[in-house]
Amino acid sequence: MATAPPSTYSAVTLNINGEKHTLTVDHRTTLLDALRERLDMTGTKKGCDQGQCGACTVLLDKRRAVACLQLAVAAEGREITTIEGVAEGDRLHPVQQAFLDLDGYQCGYCTPGQICSAVAVIEEHAAGWPSAATDDVRPEAGPPPLTAEEIRERMSGNLCRCGAYVSIVQAVARAAEADARAAQDAPDTQGAPAAQGTEHEGAAA
Amino acid sequence: MKEFGYERAADVSGALALLDADPDARFLGGGTNLVDLMKTGVERPARLVDVRELPLDRIESTEDGGLHIGATVTNSDLAAHPDVRRRYPALTQAVLAGASGQLRNMATVGGNLLQRTRCGYFADVSKPCNKRVPGSGCPAIEGEHHNHAILGASDHCVATHPSDLGVALAAFDAVVSYETTDGPGELPLTDLYLPVGDTPHLETALPPGALITGVTLPPAPAGAVSRYRKVRERASYAFAIGSIAAALDVRDGVVHEVRLAFGAVASRPWRARAAEAALTGGPVDAAAFAAAADAELAAAEPLPHNGYKVTLMRNLVVAVLSELAEEAAR
Ligand SMILES: Cc1cc2nc3c(=O)[nH]c(=O)nc-3n(C[C@H](O)[C@H](O)[C@H](O)COP(=O)(O)OP(=O)(O)OC[C@H]3O[C@@H](n4cnc5c(N)ncnc54)[C@H](O)[C@@H]3O)c2cc1C
Numbered sequence: 001m002a003t004a005p006p007s008t009y010s011a012v013t014l015n016i017n018g019e020k021h022t023l024t025v026d027h028r029t030t031l032l033d034a035l036r037e038r039l040d041m042t043g044t045k046k047g048c049d050q051g052q053c054g055a056c057t058v059l060l061d062k063r064r065a066v067a068c069l070q071l072a073v074a075a076e077g078r079e080i081t082t083i084e085g086v087a088e089g090d091r092l093h094p095v096q097q098a099f100l101d102l103d104g105y106q107c108g109y110c111t112p113g114q115i116c117s118a119v120a121v122i123e124e125h126a127a128g129w130p131s132a133a134t135d136d137v138r139p140e141a142g143p144p145p146l147t148a149e150e151i152r153e154r155m156s157g158n159l160c161r162c163g164a165y166v167s168i169v170q171a172v173a174r175a176a177e178a179d180a181r182a183a184q185d186a187p188d189t190q191g192a193p194a195a196q197g198t199e200h201e202g203a204a205a
Numbered sequence: 206m207k208e209f210g211y212e213r214a215a216d217v218s219g220a221l222a223l224l225d226a227d228p229d230a231r232f233l234g235g236g237t238n239l240v241d242l243m244k245t246g247v248e249r250p251a252r253l254v255d256v257r258e259l260p261l262d263r264i265e266s267t268e269d270g271g272l273h274i275g276a277t278v279t280n281s282d283l284a285a286h287p288d289v290r291r292r293y294p295a296l297t298q299a300v301l302a303g304a305s306g307q308l309r310n311m312a313t314v315g316g317n318l319l320q321r322t323r324c325g326y327f328a329d330v331s332k333p334c335n336k337r338v339p340g341s342g343c344p345a346i347e348g349e350h351h352n353h354a355i356l357g358a359s360d361h362c363v364a365t366h367p368s369d370l371g372v373a374l375a376a377f378d379a380v381v382s383y384e385t386t387d388g389p390g391e392l393p394l395t396d397l398y399l400p401v402g403d404t405p406h407l408e409t410a411l412p413p414g415a416l417i418t419g420v421t422l423p424p425a426p427a428g429a430v431s432r433y434r435k436v437r438e439r440a441s442y443a444f445a446i447g448s449i450a451a452a453l454d455v456r457d458g459v460v461h462e463v464r465l466a467f468g469a470v471a472s473r474p475w476r477a478r479a480a481e482a483a484l485t486g487g488p489v490d491a492a493a494f495a496a497a498a499d500a501e502l503a504a505a506e507p508l509p510h511n512g513y514k515v516t517l518m519r520n521l522v523v524a525v526l527s528e529l530a531e532e533a534a535r
């Protein structure tokens with residue numbers, strides 16, 4: 001068929017940690033490779049490159065995603081947060097602090113992905129999302145308590161070769177508690193994961 | 206990876222036109238399956254048409270009390286939706302049993318239904334595979350097949366369809382809607398996937414270039430309780446070796462209505478109609494559940510290394526229906 005061969009690269013502007021970066025990418029470039037190889041942001045790690053380990057976890061529009069299966073060109077227009085952007089200036093994110101305080105790592109390779117994932121896990125739970133470990137998923141049942149079993153299930157997309165899971169679970173639990181306390185003190189500042197047009201709470205019985 | 210063009214579709218007709226103009230173009234949803242397969246060379250599109258931003262991201266109640274789910278709704282949004290959790294809990298459970306939080310945030314409903322098999326030979330371009338290269342052979346039959354099909358397979362391919370979401374949709378009688386340049390169409394989910402026969406490379410009944418626009422669920426069976434149970438080789442973040450979606454409505458001590466669908470046993474989500482027929486109108490006890498499972502599994506043709514699935518599915522039917530019967534009695 002006589003279609004002109006398409007251009008195989010594009011100029012894209014990526015919004016990363018609140019800063020805009022314009023670069024020309026071969027369409028084959030994943031967000032992970034764009035971050036590491038083009039933008040020198042090597043905090044995001046490459047483990048499997050197949051969506052199977054979570055080392056490359058970043059936040060896209062405040063939701064966790066694996067950067068190795070995300071094409072850079074398709075990430076244009078989205079708000080990208082990497083491990084370099086989770087702290088507030090010099091103040092560590094409570095999840096980072098909890099990982100430090102409780103030794104939530106050994107070699108540290110999986111840690112940026114674990115932390116980005118945990119930040120989102122806490123928000124997902126605060127928004128009332130059930131998980132595969134939740135007995136009763138009906139909204140009437142209310143949000144499940146964030147037990148160790150819930151944390152393990154919700155964090156299961158992040159593998160740790162060093163097997164630091166025990167302290168990872170403790171760190172996530174501690175950060176979640178701190179987050180819940182802060183939410184009680186200031187109920188309006190609690191952010192739910194970015195809605196994508198399907199939140200029809202109360203739309204039907 | 207082969208080089209490719211990339212376009213973002215603004216509306217459905219634009220997406221269809223782009224695909225129509227280039228036979229080597231493919232739709233891109235979350236990319237969690239397609240990008241993976243492009244890296245290994247299994248998929249070699251010349252152009253990707255990104256459909257993620259199409260206005261197909263809503264979940265809406267239908268007039269008859271069912272639910273319409275847009276094709277670009279993410280797996281996460283589907284699982285978290287209050288109406289899904291309230292009326293079709295097995296659907297939420299099925300989605301949450303799949304992949305990881307990261308992947309569910311990226312994956313779309315349309316992409317999940319059209320994800321390809323996880324057969325290792327299919328994913329390895331150095332190996333023959335009838336599904337990838339028609340006529341090249343099926344090494345799985347003599348080789349590694351412990352997680353391959355026991356139902357509805359053929360001498361040409363024994364691959365399974367890996368979707369969890371699809372299994373729950375099959376149980377709830379979902380209908381898939383699509384658009385083509387010639388107009389819209391619909392297919393019951395159970396007819397979306399073609400029988401394997403000698404054409405395992407032809408996977409769906411969708412016309413070429415069709416865009417899935419959504420999935421419609423009729424009202425859940427009145428009074429029914431539902432559940433999804435998945436068995437895998439580790440506790441989480443793994444594909445099923447066997448799974449079941451079930452809904453049960455017990456009235457006056459007999460099975461008034463029952464829905465059963467199996468996952469990871471066939472090239473499509475397997476609606477267990479023989480088991481349903483055996484159960485309907487009958488007693489609510491373990492012996493009846495086991496007999497119904499046997500009625501369905503009589504057609505099973507296990508290979509040397511996946512015979513365990515017959516026992517597994519039989520046990521799953523009995524266990525999940527027993528739990529639902531208890532829940533219904535509460
Ligand atoms: C590590 C890992 C573990 C996983 N575990 C599970 C699991 O346990 N259970 C499970 O069910 N799944 C699992 N998955 C698969 C995952 O659910 C799918 O990859 C995902 O649902 C695909 O959706 P997508 O939007 O990313 O599709 P894409 O990768 O974007 O597309 C997949 C296919 O669908 C086509 N397509 C996409 N949208 C449309 C549309 N609207 N109309 C027509 N065609 C379309 C594409 O052209 C492509 O051929 C896993 C994946 C990974 C990587």
Ligand code: SF4
Pocket residue numbers: 322324325326327333334335336337342343344345346353361362363364405
């Ligand atoms: S089972 Fe199907 S997908 Fe796997 S090698 Fe055989 S033909 Fe290919």
Ligand code: FES
Pocket residue numbers: 045046047048049050051052053054055056057066067068069
């Ligand atoms: S590197 Fe992305 S999931 Fe492993």
Ligand code: FES
Pocket residue numbers: 104105106107108109110111159160161162163164
């Ligand atoms: S700390 Fe070493 S891989 Fe997790």
